[in-house]
Amino acid sequence: MINNTARDLGALLPTLPAIDPDLLRALHDRLGAAAQREGLLDVAYRTVDSPVGTLLLAATEQGLVRVAYASEGHDAVLARLATDISPRILAAPARLDIAAGEIEEYFARRRTGFDLPLDLRLAGGFRREVLNHLAEIRYGHTASYAQLAAAAGNPKAVRAVGTACGHNPLPIVLPCHRVVRSDGSPGGYVGGAEAKHTLLSLEAAR
The missing domain is CATH 3.30.160 (Double Stranded RNA Binding Domain)
Incomplete structure (x- = not known):
């Protein structure tokens, strides 16, 4: 049936x-x-x-x-x-x-910064502090993890900066792709190495 x-x-x-x-x-x-x-x-x-x-x-x-x-x-x-x-x-x-x-x-290379209201509730403590400083890295420029740690008030927290960037809830908008190692090598990225290379190349080409 x-x-x-x-x-x-x-x-x-x-x-x-x-x-x-x-x-x-x-x-x-x-x-x-x-x-x-x-x-x-x-x-x-x-x-x-x-x-x-x-x-x-x-x-x-x-x-x-x-x-x-x-x-x-x-x-x-x-x-x-x-x-x-x-x-x-x-x-x-x-x-x-x-x-x-x-x-x-x-x-499309018509914008070098974002003018959006952000809700940063997904990050707290030192991670929030790191995110607040990411927007200070200008378009087409990079900063090292060590420099970002110093800017966030804890020069010894280089590894913690890497963790904060790896857990950035707003990649691209808060440009963690502009954070590189002290030797100039790219380092890790939440979107993968190819995406980081694409973003840095796009900004360098302006």
Whole structure:
């Protein structure tokens, strides 16, 4: 009986009308707008294509809270945001239009810095201090881990600076790719060596 029902449903499915993807997007946008209007949307996210792969952008009402590379696993990042911030998380691209536009301008070499409100709640203590100093490294320039440790008030904390950069929740926007080893070699990067090389080359070419 069950097998016959499954076969009947299987035969029926191809005859059902396809759902218009534009309609689905419109319904999703309306859901996102309604959730935000009713105060039910704590974290909005979207993805953008870039020369370093697909980036996940996430924002709270306070500002941009996360930029994640595909290598970090976007689903894992969203799950962590749901745990660390709120489970009320939804793909709502409109909240991130400005952030997406500024990132596009950066990769087009039309922007050398970001003018976005940031939510730094995912970093605390010394890591937050390191992040605050990353924006001081000018476009097209680099600083060593040791220099950043000194700027953050703890010259001996070179390794801790490396850890802070490796856990930077807002790469590209807070430019940890500009932090290199004292000998000038690139060092590690959350997005991988190729992404770091791409970003440094892009800025050097301006």
